[in-house]
Amino acid sequence: MDNRYLLDSNAVSDILRNRENVVNRLKEAIKSGAEIAVCSIVYYEIERGLKAANASRKLQAFYDLYESLSHLYFDRKNLDAVGKSSDIYVELHKGKQIEDTDIFIAAIAMVNGYTLITDNTRHLGRISGLKIENWREENE
Numbered sequence: 232m233d234n235r236y237l238l239d240s241n242a243v244s245d246i247l248r249n250r251e252n253v254v255n256r257l258k259e260a261i262k263s264g265a266e267i268a269v270c271s272i273v274y275y276e277i278e279r280g281l282k283a284a285n286a287s288r289k290l291q292a293f294y295d296l297y298e299s300l301s302h303l304y305f306d307r308k309n310l311d312a313v314g315k316s317s318d319i320y321v322e323l324h325k326g327k328q329i330e331d332t333d334i335f336i337a338a339i340a341m342v343n344g345y346t347l348i349t350d351n352t353r354h355l356g357r358i359s360g361l362k363i364e365n366w367r368e369e370n371e
Contacts, residue, residue: 235266237340238300239333239349240276242366243269246296247277247289256348256366268301270339272332312338319358329354337361 238246245253260267274297281290315338316331323329333351337358340347346362349355355363 235345236348237268237345239347240273241350242348243277247292253366266301269297272335311342315342
């Protein structure tokens with residue numbers, strides 16, 4: 232098991248919904264001393280969805296979860312992620328494109344040395360060099 236994980240939006244949603252496999256994997260990772268992070272783009276995706284749904288309890292649960300994790304901000308110190316995002320876009324442009332937010336999240340994970348926790352392995356798995364784990368799947 233790697234020791235640095237970046238949670239994608241669907242992984243955060245699974246945690247907020249208490250999806251057993253994902254919550255258990257999160258607990259295992261925390262227990263092992265892994266660094267678990269949420270980046271600003273995932274923060275935006277989760278917060279906007281919960282606010283739009285007027286889900287105040289889940290929003291507070293998200294804020295509590297966020298405060299317990301590491302934070303990666305998409306800012307000047309992560310400018311390398313912008314360049315990496317452009318490279319990924321060009322690489323995928325030859326085939327079916329994926330959402331810009333997914334490209335940014337993947338690039339942030341890559342330039343910061345994190346494994347991306349996501350259920351979106353079909354699309355994100357096309358990005359060469361991106362380490363991915365799907366915590367919805369049973370532990371091997």
